[in-house]
Amino acid sequence: MSDGWTERLGWAWDLISYDPARREAAHRILDEARVAYSDALARYNGAWGRPEARARTDELRTAMSHLLPEALWASPPPPDLGVWPGTPYMLLYLQWEQRFVGEWTWHAKYWSAKTSILRDLAHQVQRLDQRHLAELSDLVLQVVARPQRVGDEWYARLAQVLSRQPLYEQLLALAESEDPGIRERAGYLLLVLDGAFPGRPSLRQWQRYLREHHGRDRHVRVRGSTGVPWFERDDEVLVRCPRCDGLASVRRDPNAPPADGRTWRAWCTECDYADVRVTRQARCAGPATELIFGYPLWLQAECHGGHLFCVDNLEKLERFDRYLRARVDLRSGAQYGTVPAQTYLSSWMMQTSRRSELLAVIGSLRDSVRERSGRFNTQSGMPHEAPG
Structure with a gap:
């Protein structure tokens, strides 16, 4: 049962299409959905404390349900992600960042949404079907093959709870890459899978790895004014x-x-x-x-x-x-x-x-x-x- 997810967000799959025209069309649908959400939010704020507030709240949730990733917040994940119709859209959001990070950043960059999705998937990985697990393994490998971004430590947590094979063998191959960044990230995940670090992967753990294995004091981070x-x-x-x-x-x-x-x-x-x-x-x-x-x-x-x-x-x-x-x-x-x-x-x-x-x-x-x-x-x- 889709509970209307396909009707509301079926267009969103074009966000990760390799056809530029389809992605452009999806961006424009997203524009229209944001206009509707902005209008609903204005009505909701104007009705605060009034009798019509409940109806405006429902309107706002409806408007959110047509956006990505906001639809994931409008309908919080149930205890079992394996049967939730919103789970494919969690993966879609992660794939969007991987394939077209410039477009993802412009239209829907929410680091908190990314980390929340990764955390929920890691906590319920045993409930996911094989197709979802394969997609998550592919995402982990893609993350290793590109520069580090905010929230990527949760991909290390995913690697820790996913099936060891064939992920381990694929990471061994990446550890032989000519790119030093790829070798660093693959080497770190191999140590995580081998249990070389206590506890869950974290940014501090990654910094310790860089210091002990590559002679770097810490991963460079730019601190913004916020x-x-x-x-x-x-x-x-x-x-x-x-x-x-x-x-x-x-x-x-x-x-x-x-x-x-x-x-x-x-x-x-x-x-x-x-x-x-x-x-x-x-x-x-x-x-x-x-x-x-x-x-x-x-x-x-x-x-x-x-x-x-x-x-x-x-x-x-x-x-x-x-x-x-x-x-x-x-x-x-x-x-x-x-x-x-x-x-x-x-x-x-x-x-x-x-x-x-x-x-x-x-x-x-x-x-x-x-x-x-x-x-x-x-x-x-x-x-x-x-x-x-």
């Missing part, structure tokens, strides 16, 4: 001056004594307005305001349909620009570009019909900064010197 508390970030925020409505800036003072909390400075590039505040407490003055002084963000614009686009500074604005331009029409023979790290698009921004409008908005906002003040570096949006 891993740093907001009151410790050095990002600049471009705002409107409360005095002259000109271009102003807010930034944490890195030279302030730590015992005084966090010192933030605001200054205007046009009227020399300045202010200082020492706080760890954010001010939630609105969706398009900075967190310390509550000033309106400079880089904000209302788009078609009443959607608000706003960012803190030019660096983040450029990330959105690169994100939007990374998507291409696969029918042209082009491939997706690289998506900037720590950047996510709202559902309404992912529609192809929005691309031209958003790129025009980004260009207009970028020009508004560069035209207002020569004291700002046009590449980073940061002032050459901040007042003392």
Whole structure:
């Protein structure tokens, strides 16, 4: 019994098709489903605490059930994945990342979804049928053959609970690869299968392996700004001056004594307005305001349909620009570009019909900064010197 999974998500199999035209068609269906989800979410939020909230909740779940991977959250896995009709779509999501990581990253990158799926499959591997087990073994081998990504430690956990053969023999072959990265990853999994490490595979265990067997201190990881508390970030925020409505800036003072909390400075590039505040407490003055002084963000614009686009500074604005331009029409023979790290698009921004409008908005906002003040570096949006 499919419980409507095929009717809702049958199109999603084209996401891993080797035919670019079929994948492009699937991406556009996904766009439409995201529009429906975004509208349902807006109605749900508007009905919070009202009598119609239950109906809006049902609408939201229905909209989620037409998306991947959101459909997996709308219908939580039962105790037995072996008979759940959603299990093939769990595997589909993993295969999508493997085959077309650029497209997967643009449309549906959720590291938490990936790790959750891998964890659930590892915990219930004994309940899966042979076809699913074969697909998981193939996925493990494909992971070994490409650079490491977030959440891959759970593939090591899968290898640990899958049938030893023929996986072990295939890993032995990969351990003889000319690629040093493949040899490292295959060698690690062989040791895991041999029981050389206590407990479950983890990132720390992988780092220990690299240190002991390859002389590397640790696997290189890039820490994004989302891993740093907001009151410790050095990002600049471009705002409107409360005095002259000109271009102003807010930034944490890195030279302030730590015992005084966090010192933030605001200054205007046009009227020399300045202010200082020492706080760890954010001010939630609105969706398009900075967190310390509550000033309106400079880089904000209302788009078609009443959607608000706003960012803190030019660096983040450029990330959105690169994100939007990374998507291409696969029918042209082009491939997706690289998506900037720590950047996510709202559902309404992912529609192809929005691309031209958003790129025009980004260009207009970028020009508004560069035209207002020569004291700002046009590449980073940061002032050459901040007042003392």
